Amino acid sequence: MTKFSALSKGFVSKAVALIVIGAFSSTVGATQLNVVKQVDAVNGANNSAVPEKITDKRHPDYVRCRSEAIVGSLARKRKVCMTNKQWVEARKRGNRLADNMISAIQVMSGGGSFTDGK
Secondary structure: OOOOOHHHHHHHHHHHHHHHHHHHHHHHHHHHHHHHHHHHHHHHHOOOOOOOOOOOOOOOOOEEEEEEEOOOOOOOEEEEEEEHHHHHHHHHHHHHHHHHHHHHHHHHOOOOOOOOOO
16 A cells, blocks of 8 residues: 655645635525526516515424625625525535545545545
8 A cells, every 4th residue: 555645645635625625616606596596587587476574493394694705815705695595505515525526535545545545
């Protein structure tokens, strides 16, 4: 088995972190676009009835907004709004992508973790 030097371990760790961040940010952006399309479809289809505003913050359809830093910028941020259900799905999707990437890297490195010295 090939042993990684400290420099290559650091490089691989940083590369994995950048890949995970990029994958998650693109996933969130795509989900945000879907939310906008769904809202436009609902608003266009039924202009006469105003939906009741959800005030329970734990309700799956309650819309939460947060600002996220734009990757590659020190100061720019964007506002991302999704329902609680969509935030849970985005988190699960991001964790699944990260797990798959870590598994692929471990397979390429011979099956051992980076910290156990194998």
